[in-house]
Amino acid sequence: MKFYFPISITFLTMLMVSCTHKSIQHMPDLKVKNHSFSNYDSVALKSIYLNLKVDFEKKELAGKAILEIDNHSGTPYLMLDTRQLQIDKVLLEDKTEAAFSLGKEQEFIGQALVIGIEKNTHKVAVYYHTSPNAEALMWLSPEQTAGKKYPFLFTQSQAILARTWVPCMDAPAVRFTYSADIFCDTAFLPLMSAANNFERNKEGKYHFEMPQPIPSYLLALAVGHLEFKTLGENCGVFAEPEMLEKSAYEFVDLPKMIAGASELYGAYAWGRYDVLVLPPSFPFGGMENPRITFATPTIIAGDRSLVSLVAHELAHSWSGNLVTNQTWDDFWLNEGFTVYFEERIMEKLYGKPYSDMLAELSLGELKVTVDDFMKSAPGDTKLKLNLTGRNPDDGVSDIAYIKGCMFLRMIEQQVGRPAWDQFVNAYFAHFKFKTVTTNDFIGFLKENLLNKYPKAQINYEEWIFNIGLPKNCPEINSTELKRVAAMASEFNATKKIKAIDTVGFTTHHWLYLLRNLSADSIKSEMGALDSAFHLTASNNAEIQCDWYVLCIKNTYQPAYASIENYLMSVGRRKFLKPVYENLVKTPEGIVFGKRVFEKAKESYHAVSRNTIANILMIKE
Numbered sequence: 164m165k166f167y168f169p170i171s172i173t174f175l176t177m178l179m180v181s182c183t184h185k186s187i188q189h190m191p192d193l194k195v196k197n198h199s200f201s202n203y204d205s206v207a208l209k210s211i212y213l214n215l216k217v218d219f220e221k222k223e224l225a226g227k228a229i230l231e232i233d234n235h236s237g238t239p240y241l242m243l244d245t246r247q248l249q250i251d252k253v254l255l256e257d258k259t260e261a262a263f264s265l266g267k268e269q270e271f272i273g274q275a276l277v278i279g280i281e282k283n284t285h286k287v288a289v290y291y292h293t294s295p296n297a298e299a300l301m302w303l304s305p306e307q308t309a310g311k312k313y314p315f316l317f318t319q320s321q322a323i324l325a326r327t328w329v330p331c332m333d334a335p336a337v338r339f340t341y342s343a344d345i346f347c348d349t350a351f352l353p354l355m356s357a358a359n360n361f362e363r364n365k366e367g368k369y370h371f372e373m374p375q376p377i378p379s380y381l382l383a384l385a386v387g388h389l390e391f392k393t394l395g396e397n398c399g400v401f402a403e404p405e406m407l408e409k410s411a412y413e414f415v416d417l418p419k420m421i422a423g424a425s426e427l428y429g430a431y432a433w434g435r436y437d438v439l440v441l442p443p444s445f446p447f448g449g450m451e452n453p454r455i456t457f458a459t460p461t462i463i464a465g466d467r468s469l470v471s472l473v474a475h476e477l478a479h480s481w482s483g484n485l486v487t488n489q490t491w492d493d494f495w496l497n498e499g500f501t502v503y504f505e506e507r508i509m510e511k512l513y514g515k516p517y518s519d520m521l522a523e524l525s526l527g528e529l530k531v532t533v534d535d536f537m538k539s540a541p542g543d544t545k546l547k548l549n550l551t552g553r554n555p556d557d558g559v560s561d562i563a564y565i566k567g568c569m570f571l572r573m574i575e576q577q578v579g580r581p582a583w584d585q586f587v588n589a590y591f592a593h594f595k596f597k598t599v600t601t602n603d604f605i606g607f608l609k610e611n612l613l614n615k616y617p618k619a620q621i622n623y624e625e626w627i628f629n630i631g632l633p634k635n636c637p638e639i640n641s642t643e644l645k646r647v648a649a650m651a652s653e654f655n656a657t658k659k660i661k662a663i664d665t666v667g668f669t670t671h672h673w674l675y676l677l678r679n680l681s682a683d684s685i686k687s688e689m690g691a692l693d694s695a696f697h698l699t700a701s702n703n704a705e706i707q708c709d710w711y712v713l714c715i716k717n718t719y720q721p722a723y724a725s726i727e728n729y730l731m732s733v734g735r736r737k738f739l740k741p742v743y744e745n746l747v748k749t750p751e752g753i754v755f756g757k758r759v760f761e762k763a764k765e766s767y768h769a770v771s772r773n774t775i776a777n778i779l780m781i782k783e
């Protein structure tokens with residue numbers, strides 16, 4: 164008995180400490196709508212103020228979020244999204260204790276945070292800290308950075324990960340302004356999707372303002388040993404000092420891109436446009452965080468050949484950030500418009516032969532994806548998705564991006580560029596700082612374009628609501644790539660290296676060549692190709708990806724050490740996915756893939772890690 168006594172005291176004390184707050188007496192019905200528990204129909208979220216300390220030791224952000232709300236419906240509850248968050252207390256007007264409770268955890272959606280509020284509550288302060296494995300947060304060790312000296316933190320909130328670092332209404336239908344005070348060690352410069360600071364200071368305290376309303380998926384923070392270099396009047400690049408010059412060289416055309424984009428579709432709405440070059444574990448190519456695009460270092464190819472990615476993220480400043488998909492089912496409105504706009508920026512800056520190469524490569528990727536999906540998940544080839552009960556990440560595919568873009572190209576072909584451009588300008592102007600559904604788009608299209616062109620053959624319903632790729636999908640005829648296709652077929656037939664003349668090749672020529680080599684017929688020529696063009700040793704992540712896929716299809720042994728190295732050093736999902744997907748097609752490949760994944764997974768972001776674990780059928 165005397166044994167139990169101290170234990171129960173400890174237990175009681177623990178219980179008292181953890182339950183000092185009042186709980187919600189009668190929990191309301193908790194329903195997930197558009198991947199969110201939040202009651203944004205009843206309470207308007209106007210603004211968020213963040214006050215957070217960055218702790219690299221604990222891998223934790225800790226502090227508070229003060230949400231400014233308008234309880235126009237008079238509901239007794241504010242419901243927010245959280246996941247993997249520890250809520251310490253909640254104060255109304257940052258003064259009086261509020262009752263709060265967390266709902267049941269739901270896979271990838273998280274937990275509702277239900278807070279008792281009054282009709283006239285205007286401010287709700289949530290004191291909280293994040294968990295070390297919060298999915299939006301990637302904490303990098305010094306070894307994972309370019310400088311190898313300081314750790315690094317970056318966030319990735321899209322699609323529904325903001326809730327793992329900020330308690331909020333985590334649905335793209337909700338727009339709010341935000342401000343923040345971030346505290347960190349003086350070796351670091353924190354950056355946010357807001358008005359930024361350009362230099363480190365001695366206090367280690369940084370203030371941020373985002374005065375334009377944004378959806379939660381655009382909340383972003385990065386903290387590292389970062390420096391800035393200006394590229395133009397309102398733009399520049401942030402990177403670790405080791406990467407700064409290379410990055411500035413690569414993005415030298417940024418001022419022209421911003422000017423070109425504004426000429427096409429209206430004034431740039433966000434003040435500054437900077438790019439932050441992250442360490443290689445960033446799981447995406449780029450993320451359009453307002454005022455500061457986050458980018459993978461894999462686009463720093465040294466020859467400016469991969470800058471269309473920056474054009475893409477810049478284009479999101481209109482399609483996505485200004486005019487936002489209202490739900491993740493409408494994701495094609497963000498990405499389809501953005502790919503279209505990206506190609507227009509590239510055409511304006513570098514000419515049609517160049518942008519045609521990009522467009523034809525993309526169309527090729529789309530056709531492969533449509534064929535694949537038609538076998539495995541035909542419903543996912545529709546532009547308008549139904550992601551109820553699924554992770555919005557499932558909607559991230561070539562369909563939203565490239566089928567979306569081809570749909571818009573088709574309309575352009577039907578009505579002609581001047582009328583189409585006028586329509587797009589009107590669309591951005593009409594919906595700016597709003598969120599749109601696919602039906603809003605259709606309504607606007609009918610009223611502002613179709614009515615004026617009754618004879619145009621615009622089968623928008625088929626494109627948006629049907630599976631597959633409609634017959635009137637535009638063709639793209641890149642003369643440059645035609646030349647490459649001819650070389651590839653000659654090589655496939657004759658196996659003579661001299662069939663391939665690489666003078667003047669850009670990255671895009673290479674990709675097209677590699678995609679047109681027929682893996683089976685050139686099995687015996689892999690070594691010859693490699694010695695002629697040093698592909699295994701390439702440092703261009705795009706070329707490496709396509710070449711390594713070809714190597715795996717042919718079990719070309721001399722490349723495996725480099726493939727392993729690639730999988731260990733690159734974290735971008737787009738590159739990891741095809742390599743692992745091809746590895747799992749053979750028993751030896753599975754063994755190799757699993758072994759490398761075990762070593763590499765610590766350096767992958769959760770987004771990439773989950774995708775690859777699925778491919779390898781490993782439960783993470």
Ligand code: BES
Nearest residue numbers: 321322447448449450451472475559737
């Ligand atoms: N917004 C996306 C990235 C994203 C989408 C993150 C959905 C999470 C969920 C970004 O604009 C993007 O599309 N990036 C692409 C690059 C682009 C050139 C196609 C990428 O990361 O590969």
Ligand code: ZN
Nearest residue numbers: 475479498501
């Ligand atoms: Zn995008």
